Amino acid sequence: MHPSRPAPTRLDLLGAMLRIRAYEEKIVAFHERGPFPHVCTSVGQEATAVGVVSALHPDDQILTNHRSAGHLLARGADPGRLLAEVMGRSTGYCKGRSGTLHISAKELGVILTSTIVGGELSLAPGVALSRSLLGGEGIVVCFFGDGAACEGIFHESLNLASVWNLPVLYVCENNQWQAFVHRKETMVGDHIAPWAASYGMDSLTVDGNDAEAVLEAATRAAAQVRATRRPFLLEAWTYRQRGHMEPHDQSYVDPAEIQAWLAKDPIARLEDRLLASGELTRESLEALRAEARAAMEAAADFATASPYPDPSELTAGVYA
């Protein structure tokens, strides 16, 4: 049987989200200070990352996309090694070869961060096919956005996973924006989840800014994939709070839309809930925030002090 982990508490969920937010804020601070590598932040989508990843087992595998920091950190990635990878340092998860856009961490079961929109969807059935044929109870989780859902490969992936009975939990983070285009310009209807029905696949839409709701929905969805060894589509309704990439630019976004979504910020919502229930005080909350920020300062120090790869390694590892 599978070694299951104890279900995370509400404080665990909050702590994980605060760490992700602090990581992204550190990235933003680096950008504001001077030249820094290109990065796409996941600010605003922390509840989806934490809720879904908390529902997973250690031998589950993850494929994700260019907004992957939240997924990686929720999975237990070391923020120092993540930042080092973003900065192209040799101590990064991929020895500085990937940068922010393609981070893999085999030890965490993270197969791929794809910056080709939909690339993660194309590999997911194959990873799940390995799980099916080589044994084990692990499932494969594939994070993608509403932009990727408009790629042809989305449909090819869901169709094949369904026809071949592959254990894939597809998680669509519908964050409303597809690079510089609002999803209303590119899709008929608001939701991706109903598309799953065409492939004989069950689906669920969840409030992606409510970490507890995401955890509950993802736990149910993952359990169904585990039990049936069939794919499932979970759509999380959420929002990309910053521009497509850093430096931040939302000049093309309706300010009313931004305000409406900021009012539903996933971290503030859980904080309010915990303050109301007495599980948190203002002081203990501030201590949690300070802890997250301190962890990211230490991560930044580690990354900044790490060496760059030696140029002699330029062509190492292209081939096995």
Add this chain to the structure above:
Amino acid sequence: MSLMTAHEALDQAVAEEMQRDARVLMFGEGVATKRKHLLDAFGPQRVRNTPLAEGIIAGTAAGAAATGLRPVVDLLFAPFLCFAMDEIVNSAGKLRYMSGGQFSFPMVVVTMTGGGWTVGAQHNHNLEAWFVHSPGLKVVMPSTPEDFKGLMKAAIRDENPVLFFMDMALAFVPGEVPEGEVFVPLGQAAIRREGTEVTLISYAKTVHTCLAAAETLAEQGISAEVIDLRTLKPLDEATILASVRKTGRAVVVHEASRLCGVGAEVTALLSEQAFDALKAPVVRLTGPDAPAPSSYPLEQAFTPQAEAIVQAAAQLVARSPEVAPIW
């Protein structure tokens, strides 16, 4: 020895490797239908039909390869690779390097190409150079049934993604294949005929055209060496250079169009590393910069023919007659 076609040799290689290694599996459009003997021998888990969707076939192969399987996928005709470029080039080819070596992609993509079946440009396009140009991939394009078997076995055992091109004109031409294990390492060219005055360098079906040309040249008193590259990446530079340093002349022949083709690379190699040995310019005989036509006479005109090779080689030899020794 037994006589079999390239098609049969390739199938035999896959079957033997599936027998040897339980991680090897094959899928693609009609694979389980057309290769029923594989389905019967290994079952529907390891021999699978897929939707007609090349992107997800190649992507699934990449995902499976990264996580412990060794897939062989059949994408039918080379132009269909255009649908699978992202998965082959951006994922299979790059992710080993980008992940800092965390994942390998031991997979084989089989596809058919070349004139001879009059299938026209959307089924016939010699795209091998695209993949030679893409880091992380290996590319083979055999000319004999024995090599189809031996190179396929090497491709399946390789830890990297391999593009395996079958020249359609060779698919059903029988040839001798030795009994027992046949294994041809990737990256080793073959000298198909030895000669001293000019080297004919080719791969796939035009190797046979070069051999026919070499016969005619011999009748004219010209000794031609014929090199079959077999693997286009890694390219066996040592064999090419050794031959041309010996003969001093080279004609490079392939059906793919000239601009940025494999012949351009071979020619550049010779100018960079064998310039002093060259007695005449290197000549390329290739297909034109045009889509492959369907009409049989046009298809034949598209493909370099033996007469053109004979003429080019004879002109090269005539251009630089041996200098008589002064003693």
